[in-house]
Every structure is written in C-alpha cells, then in structure tokens.
Amino acid sequence: MHDVKIFDTTLRDGQQGKGISFTVEDKIKIAKLLDENGVSYIEGGWPGASPKVEAFFKEIKNVELKNAKMVAFGSTRRASNSAEDDVFLNKIVQSGAPVACIFGKSWDLHVHEALKISLEENLDVIESSIAFLKKSGLEVFFDAEHFFDGYKRNPEYAIKCLQAAEAGGAEVLVSVIQMVARCLSKSQR
Structure with a gap:
C-alpha cells in the first residue's frame, strides 16, 4: 500500500473565487481543520503578495499542527536577480x-x-x-x-x-x- 499525501491549496487557490476573501482568522481555522482531517501539506499563500498573507504566516507559527506541514508558495527568481537577492x-x-x-x-x-x-x-x-x-x-x-x-x-x-x-x-x-x-x-x- 502506498502512502498517500494530500496537498491542499484552499488558502491560496480557494480564495480566488468570486466573493471569497478569508481573514487571517479564517485561514487559521481552515488550516486547523485541514490538519485535523489528515492533510499532509497546506499551502498558505504567496509571502510578500499581501499583508494578510504575511500576517497569516506569522500567526500560523504559533499553531501546533499534528499532521500537516505549512507550504509557502511563490515563483522562481527573477532572471535579473541572483537567488540570494x-x-x-x-x-x-x-x-x-x-x-x-x-x-x-x-x-x-x-x-x-x-x-x-x-x-x-x-x-x-x-x-x-x-x-x-x-x-x-x-x-x-x-x-x-x-x-x-x-x-x-x-x-x-x-x-x-x-x-x-x-x-x-x-x-x-x-x-x-x-x-x-x-x-x-x-x-x-
């Protein structure tokens, strides 16, 4: 039997629907529910994209997740930058x-x-x-x-x-x- 891992994108992709805007508190509650239901990876959003995403990552550090790992989303570096910069x-x-x-x-x-x-x-x-x-x-x-x-x-x-x-x-x-x-x-x- 294979070990199945679930990667959930609700906190980023899920809030791109019309009329959906999660608060930081909403995102914390959703992350806790996903964790309780055995989700392995929870994508929290794109750090730097908005103050709300920054606040979420700051707050989620104080939440003990039993099953899930938090995931930060983003892109490869800009061609004009080094990765370090x-x-x-x-x-x-x-x-x-x-x-x-x-x-x-x-x-x-x-x-x-x-x-x-x-x-x-x-x-x-x-x-x-x-x-x-x-x-x-x-x-x-x-x-x-x-x-x-x-x-x-x-x-x-x-x-x-x-x-x-x-x-x-x-x-x-x-x-x-x-x-x-x-x-x-x-x-x-």
Missing part, C-alpha cells in the same frame, strides 16, 4: 514555512515571450532558485507551469526543466493538468 524567494524563507512550492516556466514559448530570456538561462533560474531554498533548509516542490503545453511543443526542453529542478534538489515535481478545469467551465455554459 530575490525578494520573493527570501520572503518564502522568512515565512517560517518548512516547505516551499515554487512554479517556473517549462514551456519554451513562455520562456521567450513572457520571461524574455534564453532557454538555458531559464534552466539556471529553476535550478538556482531551488538550490537556494534547499540551502535555506526547506523541502521544495517544483510546479512546472504549463508543462503539458510545453511538452507538446518541445518535449526535450520541458523534460530539461524537470531535470533542472531535480538538480537543484526538489523533492517533488508537480504539473497540474488544466484540462479538467477547462472541461468543467465549458460544461457550465
């Missing part, structure tokens, strides 16, 4: 969360069009961001953003992105399949 990577470390989940570009189109950097530079961005977080003592998940679109267009490069994350020390490689959400939204029309 990247404000948002440092905010993840300063959050006190023992786990980081960072996303990075794995679709060559986005590397060229959104980041406006070379493919090789993006691989360095991924690897060095994760290595910095690992050096800071965090468990790291790498979310390969738009992996399947990238794989369809350039499979060799998409795989290189995963390999760069692994080389940086990521324990878990993640890619969310967006097709489910697309199908659900089409069926509601």
